[in-house]
Amino acid sequence: xxxxxxxxxxxxxxxxxxxxxxxxxxxxxxxxxxxxxxxxxxxxxx
Amino acid sequence: xxxxxxxxxxxxxxxxxxxxxxxxxxxxxxxxxxxxxxxxxxxxxxxxxxxxxxxxxxxxxxxxxxxxxxxxxxxxxxxxxxxxxxxxxxxxxxxxxxxxxxxxxxxxxxxxxxxxxxxxxxxxxxxxxxxxxxxxxxxxxxxxxxxxxxxxxxxxxxxxxxxxxxxxxxxxxxxxxxxxxxxxxxxxxxxxxxxxxxxxxxxxxxxxxxxxxxxxxxxxxxxxxxxxxxxxxx
Amino acid sequence: xxxxxxxxxxxxxxxxxxxxxxxxxxxxxxxxxxxxxxxxxxxxxxxxxxxxxxxxxxxxxxxxxxxxxxxxxxxxxxxxxxxxxxxxxxxxxxxxxxxxxxxxxxxxxxxxxxxxxxxxxxxxxxxxxxxxxxxxxxxxxxxxxxxxxxxxxxxxxxxxxxxxxxxxxxxxxxxxxxxxxxxxxxxxxxxxxxxxxxxxxxxxxxxxxxxxxxxxxxxxxxxxxx
Numbered sequence: 001x002x003x004x005x006x007x008x009x010x011x012x013x014x015x016x017x018x019x020x021x022x023x024x025x026x027x028x029x030x031x032x033x034x035x036x037x038x039x040x041x042x043x044x045x046x
Numbered sequence: 047x048x049x050x051x052x053x054x055x056x057x058x059x060x061x062x063x064x065x066x067x068x069x070x071x072x073x074x075x076x077x078x079x080x081x082x083x084x085x086x087x088x089x090x091x092x093x094x095x096x097x098x099x100x101x102x103x104x105x106x107x108x109x110x111x112x113x114x115x116x117x118x119x120x121x122x123x124x125x126x127x128x129x130x131x132x133x134x135x136x137x138x139x140x141x142x143x144x145x146x147x148x149x150x151x152x153x154x155x156x157x158x159x160x161x162x163x164x165x166x167x168x169x170x171x172x173x174x175x176x177x178x179x180x181x182x183x184x185x186x187x188x189x190x191x192x193x194x195x196x197x198x199x200x201x202x203x204x205x206x207x208x209x210x211x212x213x214x215x216x217x218x219x220x221x222x223x224x225x226x227x228x229x230x231x232x233x234x235x236x237x238x239x240x241x242x243x244x245x246x247x248x249x250x251x252x253x254x255x256x257x258x259x260x261x262x263x264x265x266x267x268x269x270x271x272x273x274x275x276x277x278x279x280x
Numbered sequence: 281x282x283x284x285x286x287x288x289x290x291x292x293x294x295x296x297x298x299x300x301x302x303x304x305x306x307x308x309x310x311x312x313x314x315x316x317x318x319x320x321x322x323x324x325x326x327x328x329x330x331x332x333x334x335x336x337x338x339x340x341x342x343x344x345x346x347x348x349x350x351x352x353x354x355x356x357x358x359x360x361x362x363x364x365x366x367x368x369x370x371x372x373x374x375x376x377x378x379x380x381x382x383x384x385x386x387x388x389x390x391x392x393x394x395x396x397x398x399x400x401x402x403x404x405x406x407x408x409x410x411x412x413x414x415x416x417x418x419x420x421x422x423x424x425x426x427x428x429x430x431x432x433x434x435x436x437x438x439x440x441x442x443x444x445x446x447x448x449x450x451x452x453x454x455x456x457x458x459x460x461x462x463x464x465x466x467x468x469x470x471x472x473x474x475x476x477x478x479x480x481x482x483x484x485x486x487x488x489x490x491x492x493x494x495x496x497x498x499x500x501x502x503x504x505x506x
């Protein structure tokens with residue numbers, strides 16, 4: 001009897017995509033930020 | 047072309063690769079959902095495999111690359127190697143996050159529990175934490191020389207730790223499924239599933255490259271700006 | 281080689297002497313040991329969980345937390361006194377600094393372990409006398425593992441403002457193989473399994489010791505370089 005658990009599959013796929021897209025977005029945002037003038041903040045890493 | 051321009055161009059290539067890979071991920075999702083057979087014992091949830099396993103591989107690969115670059119950095123002392131190592135580490139943490147979220151979501155319907163302190167899960171969790179620590183360490187160290195050296199130390203230690211954690215897994219009876227890909231004989235996955243997995247691995251590899259290029263370029267651009275500010279202030 | 285050993289001895293002796301004079305880290309380590317052993321003992325349902333089942337875990341939690349307390353203190357003291365700069369000015373070989381500190385930390389953790397063990401027997405009523413020698417061997421091997429890595433990591437952590445946060449965070453992943461091995465071996469020894477059954481775990485911890493003592497000693501030089 002094959003269990004009906006497609007909900008979990010969808011959840012996992014959504015979470016994975018969300019993390020990857022969020023990370024991609026953070027990279028683009030930080031790249032844009034570094035082009036703007038102004039000193040680096042104390043917590044900024046290389 | 048100034049070094050800044052080169053870094054900016056690298057970032058743009060990285061972004062392009064990332065976009066392509068993310069679209070590819072969508073394609074993999076489609077293929078996994080609609081064109082790959084359902085595993086009879088686990089049901090649809092088994093398809094999480096096509097995201098979880100490539101993420102895990104990629105995380106492990108990212109971390110190993112950081113380790114290798116760390117050795118190179120201590121030997122050659124080139125700051126760009128340190129930046130590349132840090133880029134790979136951060137990307138490894140991102141993939142690790144995917145692995146550590148999709149894993150439990152897969153585990154719940156199959157094993158009945160979100161988490162179990164079996165050796166493999168425990169090990170990957172702690173490896174993830176080590177690289178979070180790596181990033182935290184980089185965050186609190188302001189001197190680039192110190193930061194580079196200390197990061198390299200963690201990177202190398204992490205690299206050597208990986209096989210020990212793997213050995214700990216094999217010595218401990220575990221719920222985690224036995225490896226079916228890296229067996230000495232042929233993999234026991236049916237062909238359709240293997241193709242989907244390979245496609246997903248390809249997507250994740252391109253994603254890794256795109257992410258690392260962007261992160262590396264970001265590190266370079268930060269350094270250039272720091273130098274600019276120092277020059278203007280002086 | 282003679283210079284290395286002499287320098288190691290002197291540095292180790294200095295650290296142990298300093299700690300002996302104040303005894304604060306010893307005291308907090310011991311108090312912590314009693315606390316952990318007691319809490320873990322009383323936090324179970326005694327009708328459902330035998331003391332023997334909880335025992336190995338309780339013992340090793342005690343050991344590792346005591347070790348972390350000691351490791352932090354050792355370098356904190358150093359930093360406050362800028363003593364490290366003084367040592368580096370001497371002609372002592374750099375690796376002596378690592379081995380000296382490593383030895384002193386081992387003494388510290390070893391004393392805590394030696395005092396915790398009778399407490400452990402008292403609380404958990406485990407028959408350690410039957411396998412005492414083998415148990416001591418296992419404890420020694422695993423302790424060497426996390427003290428070696430801990431000595432290196434505390435040298436790095438102490439250079440930041442967040443040493444108390446960074447040391448446990450960075451050390452934790454390296455604790456997994458020796459800790460899992462230590463608990464497994466302790467549990468099986470207390471169950472009465474022969475040592476030959478446990479060769480896998482012993483080899484794992486042994487290899488870990490060799491790899492990480494060497495690596496920590498080598499990388500320590502990188503950490504010290506200005």
